[in-house]
Amino acid sequence: MQNIKRSILCLFLAFSVVFFPTVVLGQTSNSNGPPSVEAQSAILIEQHTGKVLYTKNENAKSYPASTTKILTALIAIESGNLDDIITVSNEVNLIKSDGTKAGLHVGEQISLENLIRGILLPSGNDAANTAAVYIARKMYKNDKMSIDEALSKFTEIMNKRAKDAGATSSHFANAHGYHDPEHYTTAHDLAMISRQAMKYDFFREVVSTCLYSMEDPMLMDPKDPVKHQIRYWLNTNKLINEKDVKYYYPFATGIKTGFTSLAGQCLVSSASDGKLDLIAVVLNSSKDGKWTDSINLFDYGFANFEHYQLTKKGQVIQQLDIENHADNDNGILDIVTPDDLVDIFDKKDIPNMKRIIEIQSDIKAPIYKGQKLGKITYILNGHTVSESDLIAGRDMEKKSIPNLSDNLKKSGIHFGIKYWAVIIIVLITILFILIKIKNKRRRRRYWF
Structure with a gap:
């Protein structure tokens, strides 16, 4: 009998969990509440105002990995000329073998415009180094600056620009984000940097591009010796890839992924529903979590917040x-x-x-x-x-002090200049006569 009662109780609990999970678990259903985020730190902001809509350990020290390249691209756009042609040099050989690459060759000539695409789409560490050397030499007006010095100077530029953007707890040691103990940031700081980058049309264009192709100037097509090979740069951000059935997010507009074993899975992303433009940062999440975290943050933002005009x-x-x-x-x-x-x-x-x-x-x-x-x-x-x-709302003049002329005019009496002159002469004459009469009276009083 005891076993029968226990079996009935188990069946009841199982039924309750399936059909009334919130009752059994003692939870309240709140579909519009803040999402559960797997990442160790995260933030959601509105792009134009910088208003913070969600946070989780947003000021915790974190390694940014390749999300660093958002700052590198921002500086390249602000300080360089997109049409400039840059000769790739030995800086591309200074990156680690396990770092991501855009496939640039020493001696290759490439526009800054395409170099930035190589930084943001395939997450090329080689492209980031090349842009860093170009920008440092340009800003310091020294074409002869060594590669090592240029890379060092560029990190100084990065740290200054980050502070200007509102990044208060960051330090950048390289242009690409390959792990360095002195290369760190926070979710908050990356959101502030990304907010600045998203102000630029070209940046928004690049990070919303799923695939970009161009000729590789150094490699010929083995099937056609007359033609160059085609270089394909695929955006690593699955949120904007319509072919990715699992993680494609129709409102997504960018921005940049990142990963190292110490940084974990990182993603800085952006989305717009036509009313709100949001930026989400998730740092040190899981391989799947960086996508689901970001989607959940966007869904939460769009469902719960809106622009409201106070006046x-x-x-x-x-x-x-x-x-x-x-x-x-x-x-x-x-x-x-x-x-x-x-x-x-x-x-x-x-x-x-x-x-x-x-x-x-x-x-x-x-x-x-x-x-x-x-x-x-x-x-x-x-x-x-x-x-x-x-x-x-408008000007308002003060009340004027009335005068004799105004009062006479209101009474219908109008005097010209000649009439005023006659009146003045008559008054002076009367005054002169009165003074003369007074003087005569004084003389008569003296003789008597």
Whole structure:
């Protein structure tokens, strides 16, 4: 009997797990909640504002592997000329044999444009070194700089540019990301660097390219000695590959993979649904986890966040009756916002948004358009999320002081210059006569 009861209980539990898993496990279903991320560190941001939407150990020291090349490509785009033709030199032989390569040859001539493709698509360490030497010599204006010195100078350039981008806890020791104990970053820092890179049209074009082909200038086609072999560069990012049934993500737009045994599986990726542009960073994940982590982060971002316009430029926040205004003015002044105020918010928080309007007291004319007259502050859950000045929407002149001429004109009396001259002469004459009469009276009083 005891065995029968136990069997029935087991069947009931099995049934419950299948059909009511949340009840048995004591969990609540929340499909829109933050995802479970396998990576040791991760971050999700909105690209344009830099707003952080999700974090997991985002400031933990991590090895970036080939995601380093995002920074190398960014510097090459900003500091180089895409049309420049670069001669590949011995820097391509300085990379480790187990590092990824674009297949460049010593003596090959290649445009910076294609060199950047070789950095970002097949993740070529050789291409990264070649770009580093070119940029260092160009920025220091020294074509004779040795390869070793140029590579060293380029790391200085990398570290400065990273700090300018908002990377506060990183140090880069090479242009390609091959492991070095002094070559490290964080998920947060990589997101800030990637945000800068995604501002450039060419960068976005390259990282969203699945396959790029070009002639290999140093190798001939064995089947046709007249033609060069074709070099194929396949993007290592599976999220943008439509043929990858398992990991293709239709909203994905880039960016870069990375892997070393010490860094683990890394991915910096971007996606856009037409409303939000997101950047996700996952560091030290698993081979499959770097894809699923990134997809889960994007799904979470798109499902839960949106652009919300707090105010529009020129929006009337309040109207005031102004004292001391000109007689021909109705005295009503629009208090407006100087700029659009837009931010990214969790959809469920938007109804809880509160605003505080502060207007200066004793506002009187004259007032000029754009004059600061107050402030508007937006509060969410007790914290200030945004604030903006409030300004005058137009000019307003002060009330003028009335004079005799104006009063006479209002009465219908108009005097020209000649009439004013006559009046002044008459007044002076009367004054002269009065003074003369007064003097005569004094003389008479003296003789008596």
